[in-house]
Amino acid sequence: MSNPSADAAATPATAAPPSMTTHKAGRTLATSLAILLALGAALPFFAPEHIVTAGIVVLLNCYLAQCWNLAAGYAGQFSLGHSVFIGIGGYTSTILFTKFGLSPWLGCILGGILAAGVGTLLAMIVFRYRIKGVFFAVVTLSAAEVVRGLFENWDFVGSTAGVVMVLSNDPGNMMFNSRTPYFLIALAMVGLLAYGTFAMERTRFGQYLIALREDEDAAEASGVPTYKCKVAVIALSAFCTAFGGTFYAQFLLFIVPETMFSFEHVLTMMLGAMIGGAGTVIGPIVGSVIFGVLAEALRSLPFENSREIASGARIVYALVLMVIVIKLPGGIVSLFARRQRSGQ
Amino acid sequence: MISSETLFQALTSGLLMGSAYALIAIGFTVVFGVMRIVNFGHGHLVMAAMFASYALHRYVGLDPYVSAVLVFPAFIGLGALLHRVVIVPIMDASHAAHMLTTLGLLLVIENAMNLIFGGDLRSVNTSLSGQSLILGGVALPWTRLVAAAVSLIAIGGIWVGLKYTRFGTEIRAAADNRIGAMLVGVPIQRVFLRAFALATATAAVAGTILVPFYLVNPFVGHDFMLKAFVIAIIGGLGSLPGALAAGLLVGLIEAAGSVFLTASLGNALVFGLLMIMLLVRPSGLFGRVQS
Numbered sequence: 062m063s064n065p066s067a068d069a070a071a072t073p074a075t076a077a078p079p080s081m082t083t084h085k086a087g088r089t090l091a092t093s094l095a096i097l098l099a100l101g102a103a104l105p106f107f108a109p110e111h112i113v114t115a116g117i118v119v120l121l122n123c124y125l126a127q128c129w130n131l132a133a134g135y136a137g138q139f140s141l142g143h144s145v146f147i148g149i150g151g152y153t154s155t156i157l158f159t160k161f162g163l164s165p166w167l168g169c170i171l172g173g174i175l176a177a178g179v180g181t182l183l184a185m186i187v188f189r190y191r192i193k194g195v196f197f198a199v200v201t202l203s204a205a206e207v208v209r210g211l212f213e214n215w216d217f218v219g220s221t222a223g224v225v226m227v228l229s230n231d232p233g234n235m236m237f238n239s240r241t242p243y244f245l246i247a248l249a250m251v252g253l254l255a256y257g258t259f260a261m262e263r264t265r266f267g268q269y270l271i272a273l274r275e276d277e278d279a280a281e282a283s284g285v286p287t288y289k290c291k292v293a294v295i296a297l298s299a300f301c302t303a304f305g306g307t308f309y310a311q312f313l314l315f316i317v318p319e320t321m322f323s324f325e326h327v328l329t330m331m332l333g334a335m336i337g338g339a340g341t342v343i344g345p346i347v348g349s350v351i352f353g354v355l356a357e358a359l360r361s362l363p364f365e366n367s368r369e370i371a372s373g374a375r376i377v378y379a380l381v382l383m384v385i386v387i388k389l390p391g392g393i394v395s396l397f398a399r400r401q402r403s404g405q
Numbered sequence: 406m407i408s409s410e411t412l413f414q415a416l417t418s419g420l421l422m423g424s425a426y427a428l429i430a431i432g433f434t435v436v437f438g439v440m441r442i443v444n445f446g447h448g449h450l451v452m453a454a455m456f457a458s459y460a461l462h463r464y465v466g467l468d469p470y471v472s473a474v475l476v477f478p479a480f481i482g483l484g485a486l487l488h489r490v491v492i493v494p495i496m497d498a499s500h501a502a503h504m505l506t507t508l509g510l511l512l513v514i515e516n517a518m519n520l521i522f523g524g525d526l527r528s529v530n531t532s533l534s535g536q537s538l539i540l541g542g543v544a545l546p547w548t549r550l551v552a553a554a555v556s557l558i559a560i561g562g563i564w565v566g567l568k569y570t571r572f573g574t575e576i577r578a579a580a581d582n583r584i585g586a587m588l589v590g591v592p593i594q595r596v597f598l599r600a601f602a603l604a605t606a607t608a609a610v611a612g613t614i615l616v617p618f619y620l621v622n623p624f625v626g627h628d629f630m631l632k633a634f635v636i637a638i639i640g641g642l643g644s645l646p647g648a649l650a651a652g653l654l655v656g657l658i659e660a661a662g663s664v665f666l667t668a669s670l671g672n673a674l675v676f677g678l679l680m681i682m683l684l685v686r687p688s689g690l691f692g693r694v695q696s
Contacts, residue, residue, distance in 0.1 A: 137501070139501055139504060186684065190683075190684050190687075192683060192684075192687070194500045194501075195443050195500050195503075195504065196638075196683060196687065198504060199634055199638065199679070199683070200679075200680055200683055202631070202634075203631075203635070203676035203677075203679050203680055204676075204680065206631065206672065206673060206676040207673045207676045207677055207680070209669075209673075210669045210670055210672050210673025210674075210676075211670075211673060213667075213669040213670075214666075214667055214669060214670050221669075324627065328508065328512065331505070331508070335505055368519065368520075368523065368524065369520055371516075372516040372517070372519040372520040373516075373520060375512055375515075375516040376512070376513055376516045376517060376520070378512070379509040379510075379511075379512035379513045379516070380509070380513060382505060382506075382508075382509040382512075383491065383505075383506050383509040383510070383513075386495070386498075386502050386505045386506050386509070387494045387495060387498075387502075387506065390502065
């Protein structure tokens with residue numbers, strides 16, 4: 062087999078070429094990530110509750126950005142319809158729980174399978190017709206609008222009124238009175254997916270994805286099964302995203318199409334991944350955490366209400382995004398990666 | 406059973422709304438056709454123009470139809486500025502970079518408006534508000550009639566301008582073959598600047614004529630953006646007659662959908678049509694096959 066990563070390494074614009082992440086660098090990364098996770102896990106035991114709540118949101122955003130990063134960052138498939146998979150995950154587990162009493166711990170797996178199925182179907186149609194780039198983005202965006210329209214008119218799932226779950230302290234059904242378990246679950250999700258992404262990067266599949274992102278025709282010509290890889294990565298990304306949907310539903314205990322299928326989720330995923338560094342393991346985490354810290358820092362400024370804080374944070378973030386896309390396409394982590402490489 | 410009057414009423418307002426959609430889509434499609442840039446922020450420029458009209462009405466007391474005289478040149482300037490600051494740096498970048506940068510522009514406009522005006526829906530009353538033209542049992546609100554008429558005139562004007570003026574010829578040359586146009590001496594950067602300013606100005610016109618009957622908040626831009634996308638692709642990216650036909654079609658489907666089904670299903674129908682179109686005829690109704 063020819064080495065598909067050679068193309069990737071030749072393009073410094075995309076962050077962290079695999080050649081850099083040698084075994085040693087990988088082990089350093091894994092160790093530092095493990096230490097960070099352990100430190101993070103201690104946070105809810107001493108931090109005040111509003112910090113823990115903010116932390117849960119940040120972690121969920123990290124996780125979702127990581128999911129989006131699998132398809133967009135590694136394989137270059139710019140989905141703008143990932144809210145579909147959040148919605149499917151959240152709705153599947155919630156409906157199974159409220160109507161049939163199935164625990165969301167099991168429901169989230171079914172939601173993941175269903176989302177992967179929808180993702181596979183969509184990807185098969187779209188990639189069969191060789192839709193790519195901007196058109197792929199638009200098709201996924203419209204798919205999200207179609208699915209949201211269907212849910213808003215589907216009485217069985219509560220149409221526009223949605224579904225409310227009654228809070229009880231019920232760990233067997235992923236419901237807790239305390240914020241701490243939610244925080245730990247979200248942290249575990251981020252950690253597991255980071256490890257999963259790290260492992261995927263080292264498989265032949267991961268290298269195929271990077272190759273087809275860099276130059277699809279060249280990858281195809283060197284024997285990469287690009288069609289299968291693209292369908293598989295959308296399915297994988299959808300599967301993971303659906304877990305985020307279930308977690309979001311259990312955290313809010315209230316789902317409506319407007320919040321579950323919101324385009325805002327897609328923007329948040331994209332911002333986190335792109336600013337941190339798409340196509341890297343830690344990029345989406347770095348980007349989302351910075352966004353979370355920025356939002357929290359703005360909270361301490363003398364603004365009148367949360368609307369102004371949120372808007373202000375988003376303006377700053379969007380400007381940062383634009384500057385990064387123009388000046389630093391590899392995201393924040395590419396600064397670090399470059400320095401490390403030149404130091405070696 | 407739906408009476409024929411209800412149906413006729415819905416279809417007429419669908420056509421009127423469709424004309425305005427077509428105008429929005431034309432600004433979007435011109436930028437794509439000439440510069441090969443997908444401007445996700447276009448719908449939000451329309452929304453910003455609506456807020457500009459709203460502010461001039463609320464704080465200065467100007468009728469939107471009058472304040473258009475201020476908003477229109479202001480948006481030409483805004484377009485030129487955005488071109489310089491946002492578009493020039495990404496001209497040679499990838500499509501992904503185009504999308505991300507213009508999505509960033511979308512976020513900046515949306516949140517700036519949210520910061521200034523808040524998220525509530527706002528309305529503007531004009532001299533024509535509440536009055537309708539009764540035609541064969543169908544009431545046609547004057548504000549919507551004016552919106553459709555202005556849209557059609559603007560679209561016609563742009564079409565004539567592109568066809569018969571020197572500037573239009575340069576734009577078409579640049580759209581057709583950028584390198585070739587540069588070789589024969591078309592000042593390509595100036596053409597891009599003017600095309601983007603023109604597109605932003607059409608957004609200003611659309612915003613001005615919509616605000617008398619369309620409630621505005623910072624999030625309506627999203628809907629315009631999606632509509633512009635759908636119409637531009639169904640009509641064929643870069644095609645003016647295509648955008649007009651597709652705009653009217655989308656207006657009709659939306660109106661029919663809200664009568665026979667529900668508003669959100671009508672919307673889903675429009676996007677379903679887009680997906681089918683992309684699969685069976687990606688070049689659109691009037692588009693040419695592009696290399």
